[in-house]
Amino acid sequence: MSLPQVQNAYACLTLGKAGIQSKPLPVLDATGILVKIKAVALNPTDWKHLDRMLEPSQSMGSDFAGDVVAVGESAVGKGVKVGDAVAGYVRGGYAFGDKDNGAFQEYIRIYPELVWHKPASISYEQAAALSLAAATAQQGLYINLHVPSPWSGKTGGPAILIWSGATSVGDAAVQLAALSGLKVIVTSSPSNFSYLKSLGATEVFDYSDPDVVEKVKEASGGGVGWALDTYCEKGCTLLSAKCFAPEGGKITTLLPINPEDYPDWPANVTLERTLIYTALDPKNAAECAGLEEWYTHLPQLVEQGKVRPQPLKKFEGGLSGLTEALDYVRTGKVRREKVVLSWE
Ligand SMILES: NC(=O)c1ccc[n+]([C@@H]2O[C@H](COP(=O)([O-])OP(=O)(O)OC[C@H]3O[C@@H](n4cnc5c(N)ncnc54)[C@H](OP(=O)(O)O)[C@@H]3O)[C@@H](O)[C@H]2O)c1
Incomplete structure (x- = not known):
């Protein structure tokens, strides 16, 4: 040609x-x-x-x-x-x-x-x-939070919160967290509840509900151990951090958020931002290897209807x-x- x-x-x-x-x-x-x-x-x-x-x-x-x-x-x-x-x-x-x-x-x-x-x-x-959205979800889950990937031979772990499951990154993250065998607690607008449950969400709550933190904690059996905040605006990262179990855990964000900006940030919740462009630069070995591995599994996951x-x-x-x-x-x-x- x-x-x-x-x-x-x-x-x-x-x-x-x-x-x-x-x-x-x-x-x-x-x-x-x-x-x-x-x-x-x-x-x-x-x-x-x-x-x-x-x-x-x-x-x-x-x-x-x-x-x-x-x-x-x-x-x-x-x-x-x-x-x-x-x-x-x-x-x-x-x-x-x-x-x-x-x-x-x-x-x-x-x-x-x-x-x-x-x-x-x-x-x-x-x-x-x-492509980009699902790659971001896998990087946030597998590289940043160390959630077991579906092909690792391991499943399970603490409950995970996906804040704003109706974003494009959230959509993929809900599917992947469910494939990892986790209890997946999600927030969204009410119009997306049944759709997100069809993707594998265990429970979905309205992110605007003033009781959303209490509801997430109750549904997860006392609080989550992991969170992926896919919205990161209007103070929702702090709300996500408040949804953790007493032993704390880690939250990954898609935008830069500084816990020090929040006087009431829970001390036992750590935060790391993921950035998908890092996986395109060979100097970021873990992210590059993660993306390469993801791309070898994605076609089959799609063909099997496990990721849509x-x-x-x-x-x-x-x-x-x-x-x-x-x-x-x-x-x-x-x-x-x-x-x-x-x-x-
Ligand atoms: N770090 C990275 O590498 C990376 C990668 C991808 C994206 N991002 C960033 O991540 C963010 C999301 O990107 P995206 O493409 O996944 O988003 P998107 O698909 O454009 O998000 C749309 C969704 O945002 C939700 N939303 C609107 N207002 C909200 C609120 N007040 N609280 C919670 N959710 C709300 C809506 O959910 P409902 O319909 O349920 O209301 C809507 O369906 C953007 O800021 C983007 O720049 C970063």
Whole structure:
């Protein structure tokens, strides 16, 4: 297959604004692969990067799924060949030191260890939707909290709290914590209770309920031992910390939270932030190994119906539909859904 010299990319025009531009194809190095993107999913990080740090012409976009169109010389034999349908995520505009590399464009350069094989049973859009969010959930659970993974041969542990199970990270975390055999206590809006129970939540409580802490403690038999806060705003991390059993435990957050900002933070609850981009940098050995392992198990978990993507909210227009889609995410309209777009 002959590849074009240039491609269309939805990239930064100026801080806070993006549009379609012509860009060179990312240069394929010996260890890389080139993927022709067919679908993308959106994450809050996309608009946060655009509004806060990208420079004009810098690429953007994290989640993608598509077909492998070229494999570098030293990447041959690493489990990915031309024609394979794969998915993954990058840090758009900063991906592997290349400001012209990102998900919101026709072609992306990545590495064989950083993609997973899309099973035929799901669409490219669903595969894109399952990449960054589910990777974050596994990193928070298995690397930060040391919850036993379903393939470790171990199951069980203390009850876990997933604060805000209807976020895209929360959705995956509920499924994974249930697969690990844990009692999974979840918070969400009442409209999501039955959906979250269908994913494996043991009990779900309204995060706005003034008695939510007491209810979580009672449902978990005296308090949880682990928590993953997937919302991290409006003081909910402190509420999560108050849901622990008397012996305490550990909470993982997705945004930076400092317990010292809270005078009534429980002394026996430790906090660690997870950041999924760390798994793309080889100097973070544990996160990289965790992601690689996750990607080897994810296709089978999906095929077996043990992990399923969030319901999709599809936007039309391909790359040109991204402005509207990005605004939908930026203005907080996302509700238990993953925003996706596709193109040929
Ligand atoms: N550290 C990392 O590596 C990493 C990775 C991914 C995401 N993040 C960050 O994590 C956060 C979540 O991202 P996401 O993509 O998973 O979220 P999302 O899917 O966009 O979250 C949407 C959900 O947020 C929930 N929500 C809205 N207001 C809430 C409130 N006051 N309290 C609790 N939940 C509320 C809603 O739940 P209901 O429908 O139940 O109301 C809604 O369904 C973002 O800040 C994102 O930037 C960080």
